[in-house]
Amino acid sequence: MLPTTTANGGSQRRGKSHGYFSTYFRRIVKPRQMDFEYTFWLMLQLCISPKTAYRHTSYHKQTKNQWARDDPAFVVVLCLLVALAATAYCVTYGDNLWHSLLTILSAVLVDCLLLGVAISTACWFIANRFLRKKNLPQHQVEQHLEW
Numbered sequence: 001m002l003p004t005t006t007a008n009g010g011s012q013r014r015g016k017s018h019g020y021f022s023t024y025f026r027r028i029v030k031p032r033q034m035d036f037e038y039t040f041w042l043m044l045q046l047c048i049s050p051k052t053a054y055r056h057t058s059y060h061k062q063t064k065n066q067w068a069r070d071d072p073a074f075v076v077v078l079c080l081l082v083a084l085a086a087t088a089y090c091v092t093y094g095d096n097l098w099h100s101l102l103t104i105l106s107a108v109l110v111d112c113l114l115l116g117v118a119i120s121t122a123c124w125f126i127a128n129r130f131l132r133k134k135n136l137p138q139h140q141v142e143q144h145l146e147w
Contacts, residue, residue, distance in 0.1 A: 027072050034073035042074065068146055082112045120147065 027033050045053040061067050086107035090100035127145045 024070065024072055027070075028076060033071075034076065035071050036073050036077065039071070039073040039077050043077065066146065079108050079112060083108050 042053055042056070045056070057067065060069070083104055086104040087100075090103050094100040094103070124145055124147045132144065
């Protein structure tokens with residue numbers, strides 16, 4: 001939306017302003033907005049040809065000026081695949097149904113999501129704090145790593 005000016009001369013945006021994460025989490029519950037075809041293609045390319053996956057991701061960076069995808073389909077499919085692997089483990093080695101459900105939830109929530117967020121946050125902090133160039137020439141734009 002276009003900004004409007006207030007009586008004191010400041011600018012104000014109309015309507016609700018949603019952050020990136022609220023938009024991301026809102027799209028998780030709407031499967032019609034997720035691009036599963038591209039997600040499966042990207043997962044396949046990451047396994048057989050990482051160079052092709054990087055090239056397409058860099059094209060995305062050039063067109064949208066953002067490395068991260070705004071589509072949560074990759075995370076959803078990754079969690080489903082981890083749950084499938086944990087289910088196969090529980091069918092093979094599981095004791096009872098309750099223990100199997102706990103193992104599957106632990107694999108998805110703790111091992112995949114929680115550890116993934118913790119490692120991503122630590123790497124994001126280290127990269128932005130210590131791995132960026134401090135004094136850039138005048139023609140270069142300072143960039144930071146997005147979480």
